[in-house]
Amino acid sequence: MTEKRKAHQASAGSKRAILEAVLSRAVEAGYEGTTMADVARVSGLPIGSVYWHFKNKEQLFVELLDYCYEVWQESTAPVRDMRELLHNTISRSAAASADLADPAAAFWSIGLVFAFERRLEDNLARQRYLEIRRKMFESVTSLLRTTYDGVPDDVAAELAHDMAVMGRALTDGFRVAAAAGDDTDFDRYASLTADALESLVASRLKEYAHV
Amino acid sequence: MTEKRKAHQASAGSKRAILEAVLSRAVEAGYEGTTMADVARVSGLPIGSVYWHFKNKEQLFVELLDYCYEVWQESTAPVRDMRELLHNTISRSAAASADLADPAAAFWSIGLVFAFERRLEDNLARQRYLEIRRKMFESVTSLLRTTYDGVPDDVAAELAHDMAVMGRALTDGFRVAAAAGDDTDFDRYASLTADALESLVASRLKEYAHV
DNA sequence: GTCTATAGGGGGATAGAC
């Protein structure tokens, strides 16, 4: 193994160590609460190394979001319907509070902080979160659309959009509940939520069938 | 009017000016993003006066939350059912983004920042928000409970609790949507939300009637 | 009660040796 390769490997290892350090700090302290000194301490590397691997704090968080999103995609089995989707996301909201070391769960927990910190408007990490948020919404919408068989395209599209909007609101809402420490049985409400949305879909489909 | 009275009046006026200054800053920048220097500048008073009226930043935000909550209570007409309640809270989520000067609407917008900033765990303002959040939840629960006539008490209680949990999640979720800048027709989804929850209630009531 | 000046501490970022 050449010297260059060795250096490269060490670099990759350090980079990952830094990302995991910033993850563990970010889920507890958010963006502003996480200091570069913290990250250096937790990762075991000096602060100079952190700045060698990442241009600045902003870029560090951009790459953190990318890293988490990647892990999330890999670790998330494809779902078949809305019920399964809601169960995954809402139960995972609880997990995001309990198991903060899970990058997949932590992603959304960190992201919501960015949604609310309006003063971070120009912050690239915030923009990255919003971008991923949009991507997720689109993919959920098209997934749901495939679940309405034998329905005119425009109706299915509208229905899928509505369910995606409401599903997103519910998911975010239960994340708020988790963050606020509300005493909530997330499994139970994942089911109830699915019941509510499914009955809404049913009545909408019936309505269109009558036209 | 005595000198003492005059001084007292001036004090009350300044205090209110400071509270409105911190309100306008807080909805834009959150807790950490709002600096005491900002507050002084916007209120037109020197920073020394701010510290004369309020012990510290923490206490300033505690009183801001109390102030907003008070205005919110006064300005909110009593609602009669879940549909009306959802419409008020969800439509107002949109307003919280549009009309930031409205203390009633701003309250929830500011509060959610506290929910997510876990590192503010010991912060009295965060605790005050969570306290008010609980109070609201209780009052919503007991309001809903009165809307289920001719139902056994325990069933009505469970139903009211479930609807309050889901209503809160939806409301918070749409506040997230507003903060994230999602393109959402809040009026429309307030209706759909009410449809979904009402049909859930209907099926639960039917279920219990059969037993 | 109002105002100014400043102490005191912390955080982001860089320089430069190794």
Added chain:
DNA sequence: GTCTATCCCCCTATAGAC
């Protein structure tokens, strides 16, 4: 690539004149 020392700015909070 790693590490240390340090600069510089901003923020909370206080001291003390008026």
